[in-house]
Amino acid sequence: MSTAPIRIMLAGVGPHARRFYLPTLSSLAKDEPISVVGAVELQGAENQARSALEQHGFSGSVLGVPRFEETLPPEVEQQLDDWVNEHRPRVLIVATDPLSHKPYVLWGLKHHLEILLDKPITTRRDAVSSLDAANGIEADFEEILLALQEARRTIPINISVCAHRRFHPGFDEILRLIREVCGHTGCPVSDVHAHHADGQWRLPEEIRTQDHQSYHAGNGKASHSGHHFFDMIHRILDTGSASGVVWDTAKT
Structure with a gap:
């Protein structure tokens, strides 16, 4: 202690x-x-x-x-x-x-x-x-x-x-599976779709008036719960590499 x-x-x-x-x-x-x-x-x-x-x-x-x-x-x-x-x-x-x-x-x-x-x-x-x-x-x-x-x-x-999502066991499992699949296939992660419902249902008036995690200040979801997208997606992309091939060097 x-x-x-x-x-x-x-x-x-x-x-x-x-x-x-x-x-x-x-x-x-x-x-x-x-x-x-x-x-x-x-x-x-x-x-x-x-x-x-x-x-x-x-x-x-x-x-x-x-x-x-x-x-x-x-x-x-x-x-x-x-x-x-x-x-x-x-x-x-x-x-x-x-x-x-x-x-x-x-x-x-x-x-x-x-x-x-x-x-x-x-x-x-x-x-x-x-x-x-x-x-x-x-x-x-x-x-x-x-x-x-x-x-x-x-x-x-x-x-x-x-940014506590990086410590969530669910994301740890996602990264483990990516490493496993990438190791078997030699293919990096090349496409990510990110969606986040946030567990909230905003009514029209609440969108206009609610200050907590607001949508009325012109800065939107990326300024609150959407930050997790930025925090985790680069980890997902960086995790999927094989034989020196990573997402930003992959060729089509």
């Missing part, structure tokens, strides 16, 4: 954090000295966030902030700076709307926090129809990478993207 306390700050206490992160952290806390020392939630939802923390055995403070995208407002940054100096978290879990991922990640790196980041790394409003917005996602990645490299000059911290 580890003796060093793991002090965690949770940014975003929405449906995903309540369903996934808080139960997992509560379970881990039975064997490890884990504490959620505080959380950040949108203004107006602070009481629900406190109730969620208490339900899973945590009593950290909750800071309410306004909704923002891409850039951290100076007054919010000052509030967060004061909060982190008071509570001294070691880990930042970012479970906010993906439109807010980048400012939280950059802020966490400024304070040399280990970061567990929800998928996707970032997104932009209207990325499905605006080339500038789509290019902005790449620019976000480069900016975060530079900030991470700068932070690592001081302390060897990491950013880990929570």
